[in-house]
Amino acid sequence: MKRLAFLSFSAIAYAVFLSTFLYLIAFVAGLPILPKSVDHGGGAPVIIAVLVDLLLITAFALQHSIMARPGFKRLWTMLVPEPIERSIYVLAASLALILLFMLWQPVPDVLWRVGGSGAVLLWAVFGLGWLIVLLSTFLISHFELFGLKQSWDHVHGRARRLAVFRTPFFYRLVRHPLYSGFFIAFWATPYMTLGHLMFATGMSTFMLVAIRFEERDLVGTFGEDYVRYRARTGMLAPRLRRG
Numbered sequence: 001m002k003r004l005a006f007l008s009f010s011a012i013a014y015a016v017f018l019s020t021f022l023y024l025i026a027f028v029a030g031l032p033i034l035p036k037s038v039d040h041g042g043g044a045p046v047i048i049a050v051l052v053d054l055l056l057i058t059a060f061a062l063q064h065s066i067m068a069r070p071g072f073k074r075l076w077t078m079l080v081p082e083p084i085e086r087s088i089y090v091l092a093a094s095l096a097l098i099l100l101f102m103l104w105q106p107v108p109d110v111l112w113r114v115g116g117s118g119a120v121l122l123w124a125v126f127g128l129g130w131l132i133v134l135l136s137t138f139l140i141s142h143f144e145l146f147g148l149k150q151s152w153d154h155v156h157g158r159a160r161r162l163a164v165f166r167t168p169f170f171y172r173l174v175r176h177p178l179y180s181g182f183f184i185a186f187w188a189t190p191y192m193t194l195g196h197l198m199f200a201t202g203m204s205t206f207m208l209v210a211i212r213f214e215e216r217d218l219v220g221t222f223g224e225d226y227v228r229y230r231a232r233t234g235m236l237a238p239r240l241r242r243g
């Protein structure tokens, strides 16, 4: 019974994540039909908008960075059941994003506006970024990344498996293709406002910091395999020269 309750919780967390992820795509695209997007809804004075937006990005970054650390997970799983620890993380990350969507204050000053075929090209790059994000989650292990696999295994009485070092497809060339996809999706736009620039800059800074922490953990987990991989692979873009 408890196992099924865990699985239901993980399924709900996954559904919340999926809805949040889809909303994020529309939010960054600035779709005017949304109640709130990076460019629509709200109307605070610029200084208030900048402060609120920076706080929202910082809250998201802190939630993500703290809850992903092995030390935090060790302490946290003394309080919460291990099979749903990842689902709680996924739910917390989604809630931090929902908070950002709700309270985001657009700063509508336009920095660039591209029309015609340039706009089509930029939208295509934007779509490609999201596709890379989604594909990368499946390359690493989509259902494990979003907590479903852990509670599924628990229902079937399977012991928790150790992390496996993988370098499939994009990962052969780039160590963090999922983040590369986010970089592309956040920056490729035919209509860049000051608010969007703040969002893209804040999230990009967070990802660069997150990579430092993640790589430290990955070296701790996979040791020399990861050190050698790091030496031969690009961080966010493929290396042009081998060395």
Ligand SMILES: C[S@@+](CC[C@H](N)C(=O)[O-])C[C@H]1O[C@@H](n2cnc3c(N)ncnc32)[C@H](O)[C@@H]1O
Pocket (backbone or CB within 6 Å): 136, 140, 145, 164, 165, 166, 167, 171, 175, 176, 177, 178, 179, 180, 214, 218
């Ligand atoms: C949100 S994913 C991001 C993965 C990577 N930073 C990227 O941008 O593609 C984070 C999880 O992926 C795992 N991970 C990252 N690189 C990995 C690899 N080469 N093999 C296995 N797991 C990896 C980390 O341990 C962490 O649990």
